[in-house]
Amino acid sequence: MLAMNYRGPRRVRVDQKPYPEIKHPEDAIVRVTRSCICGSDLHLYNGNVPDTRVGSTFGHEFVGIIEEVGPAVDKVKVGDHVLVPFNVACGKCVFCQQGLYGNCHESNAQATAVGGIFGYSHTAGGYDGGQAEYVRVPYANFGPTVIPPDMDPDDAVLLTDVFPTGYQAAEMGGIQPGDTVVIFGAGPVGIMAAKSSWLFGAGRVIVIDEVNYRLEFVRDYAQCEVFNFREMDDPVVFIKKLTDWIGADVCIDAVGAEARGNVLQTITGRKTLLQAGSATVLHWAINSVRKGGTVSVVGVYGPTDNLVPIGNVVNKGITIRANQTAVKRHLPKLIDHIQSGRVSPKAIITHRVPLEEIADAYHIFSEKLDNCIKTVLIPPSARV
Incomplete structure (x- = not known):
């Protein structure tokens, strides 16, 4: 599959990387339909986050279609179009039970503070992110949320962070x-x-x-x-x-x-x-x-x-x-705000860029060129 590949500070490109695999019974594989470049990705891009390893795939804001699920997944199914919160959260630990999904103890147990985050260095668990064609999503019975059928995917992807x-x-x-x-x-x-x-x-x-x-x-x-x-x-x-x-x-x-x-x-x-x-x-x-x-x-x-x-x-x-945002906790209210017309998140999107042009997309966003506010990356399969 095509995926973003971090090669060092201010050096990114798209390469062929291995298709993700189910590693745990509650995993899912998601085919990405939208992903974003976030302002906090620039901290990684510029080399300011510890233990950001060469070969990493960034991207904690993405939506997509479930292609495969582990044998214990029963809350979502193949074919569902889901938004995936940037928190990798189990939904069961002492912190998740308090709604502190950004502090999940199971998804990043070696850390003293932050829970797991997709595509955000090994200090946040070392999970590959969604600036790719496919991504492995752990704890698929908790995190992925089915996108309402009347919601634009461009609005949905901005609900991930x-x-x-x-x-x-x-x-x-x-x-x-x-x-x-x-x-x-x-x-x-x-x-x-x-x-x-x-x-x-x-x-x-x-x-x-x-x-x-x-x-x-x-x-x-x-x-x-x-x-x-x-x-x-x-x-x-x-x-x-x-x-x-x-x-x-x-x-x-x-x-x-x-x-x-x-x-x-x-x-x-x-x-x-x-x-x-x-x-x-x-x-x-x-x-x-x-x-x-x-x-x-x-x-x-x-x-x-x-x-x-x-x-x-x-x-x-x-x-x-x-704190890191507890995305899942806010989703019911925010979905209502969108559906009622009070807020239109997609209105902040200024650039839609093919995934293959990710190096240019990072350059434009980081240097604040072309009046860029928010960039959405579109993988090849989502453009068919």
Whole structure:
């Protein structure tokens, strides 16, 4: 089969790789019909995630048709068109029983924190991802969810990560009616966090980024205020001024390890890798939120130390909430939001690219060329 092949930092290509095999009675083999390139894939692509091995296949956002199932699979069947949450989750362990599917203990037992994630390095279990024609899906009695017959596959593929992650970012913020919400990052997750904030009753939504075309997109899509931090002397002071010098009620970090905007953080977190990514946005969020406010973190960081102003967190009485998104938990609500017409996730898709052109697709997305917001990869069999 054709599959993405990681060859080292900023080097990817499509190669022939072995067809996946059923390894466990609850496995399924899925023929991919859509997969995406995620902003967090760029952390892998740029070489910022530990134990990202040459030969890996990325891709944690995909939908497809079940081609084969193990003998113990009875919740889905051959021929079902399914969306597959990016979490590899058993549905049975102590954490899954609490709805913490991003912390599944069975799918990545050697880790102290994150559960298994498709196509996201050996720190997340070493599972091959969906930027391929076929993919092995463990725990097929729990993860794969049949796509409603009236749902566009382009909407469905964005239910595997981007929409749920933006939604959980807003949920973890504990948004109350009338709250002012500041979102750092106008990538796909930040865009969906902005859209979702209104669903929780936000009174004002502000998005901060440095790329004007992304800011224009989120302004039109999520009906929010937008500002370019490159045009500010100090983003924290700017946000305080916008909020009568009190601060935002909720700040959302939708950027993570590769944030720009601070020279020291760029050198220590992105260039020399002395900390687990640039903590620029964490500083801005902690210092911009009001006393007693909430900082919600869905941006991806590495599993080591960061230079975070914890004293300000304590002295301001800030609540910080963070986690990998429990996709399966949100699906019933989000499917309803799509079917009712309240949210159209597929509207953020700007590029549909053949899987064979994946190197160009990564280049366009990583360099923010051609006004790219979200890229969907189409395997050959899905184009017939």
